[in-house]
Amino acid sequence: MDLYICNYKLGDVPLIAGVMTDSDVFTVATNYMSSTDLIELRVDMFDNLAIEHVEHIFRTAREKFKKPIIATVRDTKEGGQKWISDRTGIYKAVIPFADLIDIEINSEELFSEISSHCANLRKLLIGSYHNFQETPDDDFLEQIISKGKGLGADIIKIAAYAKNADDMIRLLVFTHKHKHDAVITMSVGDKGSPSRIVSPLFGSLFTYGYIRQPSAPGQLSVNELIYILRRLKMR
Numbered sequence: 001m002d003l004y005i006c007n008y009k010l011g012d013v014p015l016i017a018g019v020m021t022d023s024d025v026f027t028v029a030t031n032y033m034s035s036t037d038l039i040e041l042r043v044d045m046f047d048n049l050a051i052e053h054v055e056h057i058f059r060t061a062r063e064k065f066k067k068p069i070i071a072t073v074r075d076t077k078e079g080g081q082k083w084i085s086d087r088t089g090i091y092k093a094v095i096p097f098a099d100l101i102d103i104e105i106n107s108e109e110l111f112s113e114i115s116s117h118c119a120n121l122r123k124l125l126i127g128s129y130h131n132f133q134e135t136p137d138d139d140f141l142e143q144i145i146s147k148g149k150g151l152g153a154d155i156i157k158i159a160a161y162a163k164n165a166d167d168m169i170r171l172l173v174f175t176h177k178h179k180h181d182a183v184i185t186m187s188v189g190d191k192g193s194p195s196r197i198v199s200p201l202f203g204s205l206f207t208y209g210y211i212r213q214p215s216a217p218g219q220l221s222v223n224e225l226i227y228i229l230r231r232l233k234m235r
Contacts (some may be wrong), residue, residue: 156183
């Protein structure tokens with residue numbers, strides 16, 4: 001099944017998601033984001049976590065940048081910057097202003113509760129898995145795909161730490177195997193940085209770049225991604 005976000009058909013070209021905080025929304029110029037396809041608002045990186053403030057940030061970003069928005073309130077167990085007691089309340093508040101919702105597959109109770117809201121409002125749901133210690137074996141990764149689909153995820157995202165180039169290559173091969181299953185993959189860490197560029201060639205729908213500060217080890221900036229992808233004639 002083809003997936004669309006606004007005017008984008010996922011998989012046609014490598015899409016770049018720019019990772020932003022609440023302060024970025026106010027300080028980054030509109031033209032700076034012109035080549036970025038989507039915005040990921042990382043609520044766990046916000047300075048102010050009051051729901052009213054978070055809602056205001058999403059409204060402002062939507063009106064200012066006019067880009068599809070990914071809403072992420074990452075769990076500290078999978079790389080979140082802050083522990084947030086009411087992730088459910090924040091997700092419910094921002095769903096109307098987002099196009100995609102990213103929730104960890106292992107947060108099953110939260111995932112199940114939010115998935116019904118996504119279905120009602122026709123928002124795409126990303127089921128994500130992050131491992132900052134290793135790249136699990138292929139059997140485990142297959143289980144992640146199956147579990148995410150079973151929970152109702154539209155897209156499965158896997159970010160795993162690469163101890164060496166072999167880890168990165170193995171995840172790329174796995175990505176190619178699942179290129180028709182709506183996946184986003186990346187190898188994190190310095191050894192995995194090249195995956196930020198080449199994973200779309202293997203079937204990953206997005207690549208993520210930071211605007212002001214990295215949200216994961218080995219992440220490249222949006223400007224670096226745009227420059228390299230254009231030089232390689234991938235954009």
